[in-house]
Amino acid sequence: MPLSFPYVGTFTYVFESIARGMKRDDIIVPDEPTYRTKQLGSQHSSEFVCTPFKMLLGSIIEVIEKGAYEIVATVFVDYCRLGYYSPLYQFILEDLGYDFDLINLDWFNKIEFFTSFKKLACNVNAVQAFQAFRVGWIKNRYIDQIDKSLYSYGAVEIEKGASYKVAHKLYRQVVETEGMKNIRMLPEIIQKTFDDEVEIDTEAKPLKVGVVGELYAVVEPAINLDIMRRLNDIGVITETPITFTRWIDLGQRMNPFKKWHYKACIKHAKPYVRYPLGGKTRESLGAVIEYKEKGWDGVIHLYPFTCMPEIISRSILPQVSREHDMPVLSLVLDEHTGEAGIQTRLEAFVDLLERKRNDRNGF
Amino acid sequence: MIDSREKYFLGVDVGSISTNLAVIDNSKELIESVYIRTDGKPVNSVQKGIKMMRDQLGEDLVISGAGSTGSARKLTGVLIGADIVKNEITAHALASLHYNPDVQTVMEIGGQDSKIIIIRNGIVVDFAMNTVCAAGTGSFLDMQANRLEIPIEKFGELALQSDNAVSIAGRCTVFAESDMIHKQQLGHPTKDIIKGLCEALGRNYLSNVGKGKDIRPPIMFQGGVAANIGMKETFEKYLEQEIIVPEHYDVMGAIGSAILAQEDAIKRSKKSNFQSWDISEMDFQTSGFECDGCSNICEIVEIRRNDTLIARWGSRCRKWDLID
Structure with missing residues (x-):
């Protein structure tokens, strides 16, 4: 069953890596939220709900339209309305008549977390699943590293937009790198690519x-x-x-x-x-x-x-x-x-x- | 008054309601100013403003530097060939400091924005602008003046005549308007309603924009709304301080922008980018199209001067950008 998730900044790359690691070749990668995403989300949510709720709902509707069935909705809950996101999505999407399965990864509810996780990892055994997750969190560090470099090199770059281009190339590279040995090389590659390809103003x-x-x-x-x-x-x-x-x-x-x-x-x-x-x-x-x-x-x-x-x-x-x-x-x-x-x-x-x-x- | 050895600087402030121009000399003294309505057409109003300025000063006057500010500062900057394009907070603060170097608080209420600027020892240390709501700004007063068929210039005077303000909710313009209509249907005199409205807007400004700010005297009140003596009195009542409304309260943004241009000219070695006084005769075309590259459907704006493309912006991915 095609698997997808709403778009959440650069975390999307981490998610894609984990799903790939679990040998899910039926992933539908969400698109960056656009004006249409906002409109879709606010059209189907209550007026005074938090804006992220609307944006994520819009993103979920867009992936369902692209053919996704299993959707990972939230990764954790909080003391605020975030705790209601998933149940509300369930109701709203049912009312809209979509055919889907919302997967909740709620870390605070361990039993639910592991049953959901098992559903996600249907193609691999427990050890492989854990390994995929581990690769995911390690890649997350490198995605964070790219973000950090992007927003510091971006301030002093000479050619406007250079670091942005480099960062987007590197995000893909992080997602696609396989094998722990290669993954461990990434931090150096990231640093070197930024150093080599972004010319900076050292006087600034x-x-x-x-x-x-x-x-x-x-x-x-x-x-x-x-x-x-x-x-x-x-x-x-x-x-x-x-x-x-x-x-x-x-x-x-x-x-x-x-x-x-x-x-x-x-x-x-x-x-x-x-x-x-x-x-x-x-x-x-x-x-x-x-x-x-x-x-x-x-x-x-x-x-x-x-x-x-x-x-x-x-x-x-x-x-x-x-x-x-x-x-x-x-x-x-x-x-x-x-x-x-x-x-x-x-x-x-x-x-x-x-x-x-x-x-x-x-x- | 015009001295050929003196250097002159132009500042243009194009806001949602008004377009203001100011020309200052090298010692930052105001030579001439123009205040006209934007009427939703910034290009036309800039051209009109420049023409009026030229008629007042004569076209032989050389501009050694030009600045633009206000919400249309980017567009204006391209039109007039500004040397410096800066936000209105910095511009207002500089202009206030020029007229009163000791000023510690600047309250500015314009058409769409209201802001408070906190200054200590001549430096901006804090500022705030209205957040998601436009309650208490000039546009709303303008709308209500229209509805009551009172010229906006008379609004303040009328408020002063009342000594019995009715209570009006200032939190939201929709609430305020329904309160006003309700009070008017009950038979309250217009002057009491207007006074009530001024007080409501003043309260809203202080609790929304001025929230948590350390408002110390001297306090300057400027922007188009400062023309309304009713508002000035409201602030004096709530703050229990004297409020100074500077002489050129309505063109302070433009003066600030001209001061920025003057400061910039000292650092700059090149000649000014300022087009010339003929801007009003040039043919500016703005056109727009929707980019269909992705589902963002960005609205791209193009600006042409006498058929040459001079600027283009509006795309989120920046593929169309043609500026800088």
């Missing part, structure tokens, strides 16, 4: 801005209007600490010495919020302090319109920003495609950071 002194906020809003360029690339275009190095590594990378999770960025953030956020509130509330708050300590210049906080947890962070952020003297820009995202508003705010924010830096350096 780029500002550095961290992007935090709600998971989907941060990782999916289709909803955040490609904010990281926009920052690159105005000469700002950027990165996001929010990736899927923390959930799927069992190798790093079992390593007691691994320093997790998000854990440090949560610790920083303790004076403001002590309990998990869903989403990335505590992480968004703590990241402001974490980036300040790392010597970065500012933080951009993204949240989808009506996202419950991030609305909480948005109201506490001004206080954190003031107390730690770290500029923060909160941006709310929805279906709108009017880019002028976002561009104005970004440019003004970067101007502010630049003047602040010059002032500090005594120019």
